[in-house]
Amino acid sequence: MSTAGLSLVGFMDEAAALAHLAELCVPPDPAVNALRAAWQAAQAKLGAPVANAGTPNILLIPPANAPHIAALTHIPWFAAAAAQPQWAGATFQLVEVDPLVAFQFTVDMERAAHHCAGLSSPPTLDELMTICLPTTIKQEDFRVYPLGQSLLFKSRCLNMQC
Numbered sequence: 001m002s003t004a005g006l007s008l009v010g011f012m013d014e015a016a017a018l019a020h021l022a023e024l025c026v027p028p029d030p031a032v033n034a035l036r037a038a039w040q041a042a043q044a045k046l047g048a049p050v051a052n053a054g055t056p057n058i059l060l061i062p063p064a065n066a067p068h069i070a071a072l073t074h075i076p077w078f079a080a081a082a083a084q085p086q087w088a089g090a091t092f093q094l095v096e097v098d099p100l101v102a103f104q105f106t107v108d109m110e111r112a113a114h115h116c117a118g119l120s121s122p123p124t125l126d127e128l129m130t131i132c133l134p135t136t137i138k139q140e141d142f143r144v145y146p147l148g149q150s151l152l153f154k155s156r157c158l159n160m161q162c
Helices: 014-024 032-044 063-073 076-082 109-116 125-132
Strands: 005-007 058-060 093-095 106-108 143-147 150-154
Touching: 005 014, 005 109, 014 032, 063 076, 063 125, 106 109
Parallel strands: none
Antiparallel strands: 005 106, 058 093, 143 150
């Protein structure tokens, strides 16, 4: 089932953009010329490159939010994951988003609305910590499809547990 979303095709080259629009989207006009026009319109909306691309500001977590980080680090599943060698020396810090050299080509608007429901505008750091660094795992909706002698579990959340 399709949901409303945004596709950041202006950042793609023409071939990738046309394939994305044709295969992953439900455009009002699926003709190649219409898809090309949509891609060109998206490219025309791109602004100037971010001045400090790849070099975001990084700040320490404010002392007022330290209890949240402490609570997170004492959860057994988190403590076990953090004890892995690849995380040695890792810290929690606030990282400026705009200059990050990372992206995703699609944004599911319904999914974003689901996660951002009830947030103030702009959200507070406490609200963001609760969403981005949860101390409890929320139960997410999922569907189960019997397939012969197996089951297929389908969820929009990568953190699904059952």
